Amino acid sequence: MPSKQKNPLSPKKLLLSKWTAVHPTHQRKHFLVSKVILPDLPEKAIEYVELEAVIDKQSRLIAWRELSNSAVWLQGWV
Template identity: 55%
Template sequence: MTMRLNPRKLLLSKWTAVQPRNKEKHFIVVRLIEPEDPAQAIREVELEAVYSRHSRIIAWQTLTDATLWRQGWH
């Protein structure tokens, strides 16, 4: 099943890593990475781990992969 997401509505959304690493299980989207050309679509978001505050930038489409991410905190 493919999840449909609007990248512009991802800001502050909550996510759970299916396979947590370094106790990092729960994440929040803290930033949408705007492309240099405003006519282009958003491709990346910045996720921040709740536990460690470590952040990373990923392609937002990765969040639709149910083997990696679940929407909300579980």
């Protein structure tokens, strides 16, 4: 039986996506991608997103590829 493939992340589809921190800090477990940071030069690739904690609206900037690390982030609100 073939292994189930996970959907690859696309930076263009991250806006307003939901994420759960595997190891929450300060009760911040659920996050929304509130902003996709566009590069200064249009031909450059998107590198960063802004995550906003649902509980207190605290935001932080991370490299969007960090979201593919399942030891840190789970897609959706779990």
